[in-house]
Amino acid sequence: MSILVFVEDWNGVYKKASFEAVGYAKSWASMIDAKVVAVTSTQAPAAELGGYGADHCIQIELGQTAMGIAGQLEALSSSASGVVIAGTSLGRSVAPALAALKDAALSTNTISLPLGTAPFQIKRGAFSSKSIETIELSGASPIISFVPNSIGIKVTSGEGAVETQEISSLELLKVIGTEVASGKVALPEAEAVVSGGRGLKGPENWGIIEELAEVLGAATACSKPVSDIGWRPHSEHVGQTGIQVNPNLYIAIGISGAIQHLAGVSASKTIVVVNTDPEAPFFKAADYGIVGDAFEVVPKLVNALRAFKAAS
Numbered sequence: 001m002s003i004l005v006f007v008e009d010w011n012g013v014y015k016k017a018s019f020e021a022v023g024y025a026k027s028w029a030s031m032i033d034a035k036v037v038a039v040t041s042t043q044a045p046a047a048e049l050g051g052y053g054a055d056h057c058i059q060i061e062l063g064q065t066a067m068g069i070a071g072q073l074e075a076l077s078s079s080a081s082g083v084v085i086a087g088t089s090l091g092r093s094v095a096p097a098l099a100a101l102k103d104a105a106l107s108t109n110t111i112s113l114p115l116g117t118a119p120f121q122i123k124r125g126a127f128s129s130k131s132i133e134t135i136e137l138s139g140a141s142p143i144i145s146f147v148p149n150s151i152g153i154k155v156t157s158g159e160g161a162v163e164t165q166e167i168s169s170l171e172l173l174k175v176i177g178t179e180v181a182s183g184k185v186a187l188p189e190a191e192a193v194v195s196g197g198r199g200l201k202g203p204e205n206w207g208i209i210e211e212l213a214e215v216l217g218a219a220t221a222c223s224k225p226v227s228d229i230g231w232r233p234h235s236e237h238v239g240q241t242g243i244q245v246n247p248n249l250y251i252a253i254g255i256s257g258a259i260q261h262l263a264g265v266s267a268s269k270t271i272v273v274v275n276t277d278p279e280a281p282f283f284k285a286a287d288y289g290i291v292g293d294a295f296e297v298v299p300k301l302v303n304a305l306r307a308f309k310a311a312s
């Protein structure tokens, strides 16, 4: 028996969510006495995966699109007891495509390890993560797409055998070109995110967001209207219709906290809100709130953090 896990890399470097995915698969596999089979690209350092729980690594020339990769995973998972895919931007496209190809049950937005395997139950965020539901998945090979940073990484001492296979991919789309977002820290992977909204008044005021991000080693993000008006690039737009983030720290500055914004950020471990309006909805979702003018509060935060860093 095996649990198959898709392990994503970026230019030959594994993402944090990739190690988390392998650990997820290991925990599930140990519940049913199965092996963990990791599927990864030929460019990635597959041997590393043994240290996170992979028993066997299959390197393939990955397809260019989510549909192509899903077809390859379908071919490799015919006898698997389940499949694990991290809910990254790519993973969130691959998982439903694979579920359709395999006619298998899929849990997206999953935030727990399996609660039990017979029946197979899991917890997931529902209604834009406003509630948590427990669901039961039927069928021989359920697919789990989990929220990155919700389970954590587990380091083990194992070593996985690595082999290369040739699995062709049926591509219905062709990638003509790729533009890489320019931020210093990649937003979907960031441990900390500093995000600005319409309360910043204009693009010329983003210096304070960037300064705070720099001192924290954080990525920058923004609300949808901010990218719609062109103050910031669309690659920074977070929320229901943008990127979903799960950092350890999310600082929202001059953002009201509309439900569509919260849908993409509420999985963050700690949320700090800076807003002039004490009635702003975001304060209800905040762990820490500062009622104040961003143009006064943020420079003070930057100075305090710099002083703290210099002293420690």
Ligand SMILES: Cc1cc2nc3c(=O)[nH]c(=O)nc-3n(C[C@H](O)[C@H](O)[C@H](O)COP(=O)(O)OP(=O)(O)OC[C@H]3O[C@@H](n4cnc5c(N)ncnc54)[C@H](O)[C@@H]3O)c2cc1C
Binding pocket: 196, 197, 198, 199, 200, 222, 223, 224, 225, 226, 237, 238, 239, 240, 241, 242, 253, 254, 255, 256, 257, 258, 259, 260, 261, 264, 274, 275, 276, 277, 280, 292, 293, 294, 295
């Ligand atoms: C179908 C649909 C999908 C959507 N998807 C998204 C999405 O993915 N992401 C998203 O963000 N939005 C999304 N929206 C839009 C969403 O409903 C809100 O309109 C949007 O999030 C508001 O952006 P904002 O908070 O930046 O602006 P505003 O609502 O204008 O809020 C600005 C905030 O800044 C505060 N403020 C003003 N001046 C200052 C100051 N000097 N210092 C500190 N605070 C100040 C104000 O009190 C206010 O709370 C979507 C809407 C729809 C209908």
